[in-house]
């Protein structure tokens with residue numbers, strides 16, 4: 505059962521990485537969590553592993569796992585995240601595919617990511633989904649509304665440009681920093697808008 509991290513005083517986060525493009529956001533988010541001393545437990549979908557290896561190289565999955573306090577098997581429906589009695593600070597699905605979005609929005613608990621998200625919703629705990637697709641069809645849009653109505657936060661993978669990022673790394677890092685602050689984990693040194 506998760507307990508508070510010494511550095512932040514918060515329980516660990518539960519991060520699910522699914523098979524959408526943008527695994528760099530998960531890497532940057534994990535780097536920020538490591539810098540804060542915030543522990544993270546991880547669940548990877550099979551497509552998430554595939555896209556991680558495509559976008560980060562053959563060691564992509566291991567890189568993600570290297571940040572985690574523990575890694576849960578996607579098909580272990582007896583693992584702690586499958587129960588509403590387990591406690592994490594929040595669950596983040598980053599990036600979130602349209603398939604996982606549809607499953608969560610419609611309550612299909614067919615793997616541990618879907619079931620954990622369902623538990624977060626029923627227990628009224630923070631669930632943040634970072635969908636990535638373009639363009640959206642009507643099902644995607646409907647599923648985002650359904651998930652929002654059930655209590656999830658839709659935090660789309662939309663990078664900002666007003667801080668003038670000079671690299672993809674910087675762009676992804678800023679997005680991950682905003683996500684961290686949204687969850688209530690302030691990021692020292694995050695660039696802030698101070699006016700024109």
Ligand SMILES: Cc1cc2nc3c(=O)[nH]c(=O)nc-3n(C[C@H](O)[C@H](O)[C@H](O)COP(=O)(O)O)c2cc1C
Pocket residue numbers: 521522523524525549550551552554555558600601602603604605636637
């Ligand atoms: C290279 C690659 C990129 C993909 N990008 C996306 C994406 O951005 N958004 C999305 O919804 N699906 C994307 N997919 C498709 C999903 O991986 C696929 O629908 C998968 O079944 C989703 O499973 P999961 O939700 O369990 O990870 C991509 C697949 C590949 C191979």
